[in-house]
Amino acid sequence: MRFVSFKSAGGQGLAVERSGELRGLLAATAGRSLDLGQIIAAGGDELAQLGRRLADAPVIDPGSITYLPPIARPPKIICVGLNYADHTKESPYDQPDYPTLFARFATTLIGHNQPIIRPLASTSLDFEGEMVVVIGRGGRHISKAQAHDHVLGYSIFNEGSVREYQFKSPQWTVGKNFDQTGGFGPALVTADEVPAGGKGLRLQTRLNGAVVQSASTDDMLFDVATIIETISEAITLEPGDVIVSGTPAGIGWARNPRLLMKDGDVCEVEIEGLGTLVNPVRDEVRAEGRPGKAAA
Secondary structure, X not given: OEEEEEEEOOEEEEEEEEOOEEEXXXXXXXXXXXXXXXXXXXXXXXXXXXXXXXXXXXXXXXXXXXXXXXXXXXXXXXXXXXXXXXXXXXXXXXXXXXXXXXXXXXXXXXXXXXXXXXXXXXXXXXXXXXXXXXXXXXXXXXXXXXXXXXXXXXXXXXXXXXXXXXXXXXXXXXXXXXXXXXXXXXXXXXXXXXXXXXXXXEEEEEEOOEEEEEEEHHHXXXXXXXXXXXXXXXXXXXXXXXXXXXXXXXXHXXXXXXXXXXXXXXXXXEEOOOEEEEEEEEEOEOOOOOEOOOOO
């Protein structure tokens, strides 16, 4: 199933997408919480049962809703850096033999069709198309052989990165965590609709219609099972945790001249079988109404 979190004038809701059509309910109509993170945390068959109910719900006009991140506040967002060899070659780093892990925070997340915000602090906002892995069953010391059994589904991420701040220190935390820079969605696609481990899926990022990244998830150096095993060696994974699995070559910072996102741009990340995440780019506006830095 393909679950879409949304809000409308009537409140928050949840829908399933089938053949390009959305069917769903508002929480007030359903008489229960439709927060996907809470439903996943409840475990058992609750999500599947709700999905069947939503499949018979009224059709929803996509133009009448605001897409939300599939999971608004994941317990953890763990990102994997330097997971495609071609991307490492265009970076200032050597290829590590251990996954490069760092955290994102929920305040960075935005949904499909919502703007990625270029911050007042810098004009170095870059794109990174990535596949998301959502944990359905938590655990510690999860083996590679069992890792796929812990995956609930997959989605798409555009990890907007403020490069100037990413490279201010050896730790990437600030540059990867400016508010409203993490596009996530449009749907959570359950694992039964995707090849095991999300293998063999074509990933393509487009900026204003031009292809800027193109790769296969087969090109990941550390596959989904390896990533889950590695993380869970140290950290307990919980239902609803989000793993952002890495980006391929083509980032704007590595180009000459650099190709960075600016106000008015539209960035799309398409992953085969998962859909297309679309985010316009807007400059941050000061509280008193003055726009941020002009385009460089």
